[in-house]
Amino acid sequence: MSIPCILQVGPLTERFNRGLAEDYEVHALWEHDAEALLAEQGERIDIVVTSSRFGCSAGLIQRLPRLRAICSFGVGYDAIDVEAARARGIPVSNTPDVLNDCVADLAFGLVLDTARQMSRADRFVREGAWPEQAFPLARKVSGKRLGIVGLGRIGQAVARRSSGFDMAVRYHNRRPVAGCPYGYEPSLLALAHWADFLVLTCVGGADTRHLIGRDVLEALGPEGILVNVARGSVVDEAALVEALRDGRLGGAGLDVFAHEPHVPAALREMPQVVLLPHIGSATQETRLAMERLLLDNLSAFLERGEMLTPV
Numbered sequence: 001m002s003i004p005c006i007l008q009v010g011p012l013t014e015r016f017n018r019g020l021a022e023d024y025e026v027h028a029l030w031e032h033d034a035e036a037l038l039a040e041q042g043e044r045i046d047i048v049v050t051s052s053r054f055g056c057s058a059g060l061i062q063r064l065p066r067l068r069a070i071c072s073f074g075v076g077y078d079a080i081d082v083e084a085a086r087a088r089g090i091p092v093s094n095t096p097d098v099l100n101d102c103v104a105d106l107a108f109g110l111v112l113d114t115a116r117q118m119s120r121a122d123r124f125v126r127e128g129a130w131p132e133q134a135f136p137l138a139r140k141v142s143g144k145r146l147g148i149v150g151l152g153r154i155g156q157a158v159a160r161r162s163s164g165f166d167m168a169v170r171y172h173n174r175r176p177v178a179g180c181p182y183g184y185e186p187s188l189l190a191l192a193h194w195a196d197f198l199v200l201t202c203v204g205g206a207d208t209r210h211l212i213g214r215d216v217l218e219a220l221g222p223e224g225i226l227v228n229v230a231r232g233s234v235v236d237e238a239a240l241v242e243a244l245r246d247g248r249l250g251g252a253g254l255d256v257f258a259h260e261p262h263v264p265a266a267l268r269e270m271p272q273v274v275l276l277p278h279i280g281s282a283t284q285e286t287r288l289a290m291e292r293l294l295l296d297n298l299s300a301f302l303e304r305g306e307m308l309t310p311v
């Protein structure tokens, strides 16, 4: 069998890029003039390797007449046109589960940091302010109410972590999750009214775009905290900035943004927000597990025509 021809849309780790290129014929889209590369190699490409960040558009799929599979790094596939792939019978794989713990850990870190103002307190000490003034009082986490939007595998991992903090948990989903011990709230607005912390762990994409708008933020209220480890598209970022600026929302812990890597200047100036550069899954252990799962999907597809974790 000839060596499969892969189009890699964007760079992952050095280790991954090197390993892939050792086993396959790899064309690195980001290293070339995309148009010229597609004109020259497009007809030879068997597999696309991409990520949640780099995605794969319908336009790209259309340029690859021989394409047989798309293997993606990351659990979210909102940047991949899965419908366009499906229409041509092209399976898509992602890397679920292996990142649940790290994303949930980070979500909980944001709950703690935003409420207790740890990052801000760290800046206070580093800037030499401690001898001059008292650090302002923050907000308690233990015993509070945690609302989760999207109780999938990551949402459930967040909920489990909260039991060590004696928190009450309720969630909003399209449907109740069978056998789950947390209260189901069919109304997102009612969940936001009830919650002290609203953590977003739902999928991105058209169905959840701007799910969190002015009304939900106002329901969460001046003492409420929003945590987003899902996708920036889920939140109406302009409404979020306004609610924080006007004191209609207490604070926000954000790992994802509408136009990454760009974060609105208004947010960067606000002390009541914690801002992270989309690092939910970014640990050595988890990124290695994600790389391995992508490669296992790729070889399972090439050997047996089946993916381990198709979307």
Ligand code: 8YV
Pocket (backbone or CB within 6 Å): 051, 052, 053, 054, 073, 074, 075, 076, 077, 099, 278, 279, 280, 281
């Ligand atoms: C990664 C993610 O940052 O899994 C996802 O959907 O957003 C993150 O784990 C991403 O996959 C890197 O492109």
